[in-house]
């Protein structure tokens with residue numbers, strides 16, 4: 001049973017506040033007149049994790065991997081298919097509306113879309129005051145006074161009490177959502193993509209506000225995001241999800257310095273790191289190919305094996321368990337990165353796996369860039385034949401456009417736009433797709449004149465500098 005601090009009945013900092021064991025949510029697929037169940041979407045398929053009091057747990061993963069479903073399960077907005085959810089040591093997995101009522105004060109959710117999550121017919125005062133009315137709580141000084149106090153806590157004008165949601169910007173609406181979530185002084189706040197619908201400039205403000213409030217009110221957060229850049233600054237620990245499972249759960253610094261799951265590595269390599277000190281650091285971009293498989297019939301064994309460049313036979317047949325390979329780092333992989341058992345040399349990689357991802361080393365990109373520069377100079381000086389020069393110039397223009405797109409996508413990835421990491425990968429792939437991309441095994445392409453037709457690669461260092 002977790003230790004409770006005496007003065008406010010809260011679990012002491014660092015103690016387990018929420019514990020999830022084998023959590024599952026399968027949405028049934030029904031067909032026909034009789035609505036017979038013909039299958040199920042395995043949205044969340046066996047999660048095990050804990051959230052400690054006072055910490056921020058970030059949850060990341062591609063679209064459709066089950067993040068929102070997980071958030072709704074732990075706040076008990078959805079009924080789990082299997083597994084267990086414990087809050088402060090109490091099993092809340094199957095509590096009904098009445099049983100959950102006292103719990104509702106302690107566990108709150110901030111939703112992704114500030115435009116649809118506020119009732120347009122209600123004033124701000126009514127929206128933020130609703131939790132008091134629903135819970136039958138009369139704050140000191142009355143609801144209106146408390147709502148106005150909350151408005152000023154989240155940086156809004158208390159005079160705007162009688163205004164309607166449409167009179168506010170996206171960032172202001174999200175502040176309203178935060179004020180509503182905080183009204184009853186919750187212990188745990190689950191924020192589902194709290195900033196991804198907002199402008200880049202506003203995102204930082206909202207994230208900082210949440211950070212300040214956490215310190216001030218001793219909140220515990222579970223923050224869900226599409227990619228690693230949002231949770232990077234705020235999380236103590238990060239869980240990486242893939243197709244309804246947690247594939248890696250680690251302390252933030254460990255995850256960034258030495259990601260162990262190949263999927264985490266791929267996700268991280270797609271996120272530009274705006275750190276000038278790391279500008280020349282050696283890195284590798286991993287471009288995952290193919291779509292996320294369907295959660296209706298997830299792949300056998302390791303669910304990532306259809307896209308993993310290290311997949312071997314065991315990955316196809318045996319599901320790896322989430323185990324602590326280093327203190328503070330749990331990983332579900334047969335051949336983890338940054339570990340003794342990297343891809344075993346004597347094991348045959350699955351042939352499909354070899355095609356699953358493209359590894360583009362920075363050195364190769366830089367080499368191509370140099371060759372391209374040299375060629376551009378040669379063209380300018382008339383050293384290259386007309387036909388060849390025209391071809392390379394044309395290719396250059398086209399591909400430069402494509403890589404600008406890629407760079408723009410990368411910027412949007414930095415800005416934590418939804419789908420950003422995916423679109424950045426796609427844009428990267430598009431930029432390289434027309435020709436055979438340069439790979440670590442093919443540095444020779446850099447020496448051929450044909451490289452002139454591949455300036456997309458030559459342009460890549462812009463992205464790789466991130």
Ligand SMILES: Nc1ncnc2c1ncn2[C@@H]1O[C@H](COP(=O)(O)OP(=O)(O)OP(=O)(O)O)[C@@H](O)[C@H]1O
Pocket residue numbers: 027041042043061062063064065066067068069070226295
């Ligand atoms: N009510 C529902 N009925 C049927 N399937 C659902 C339902 N809600 C979610 N799903 C499915 O469950 C899977 C996980 O969805 P979820 O919304 O949890 O993903 P997500 O990781 O939050 O994605 P995103 O990043 O796009 O928000 C998806 O395949 C989705 O289609």
Ligand code: SF4
Pocket residue numbers: 261262263302303304305306308309310311312315320332333334335336
């Ligand atoms: S190496 Fe195997 S177990 Fe590890 S992520 Fe790749 S496919 Fe999965």
Ligand SMILES: [Mg+2]
Pocket residue numbers: 067068069192
């Ligand atoms: Mg979601």
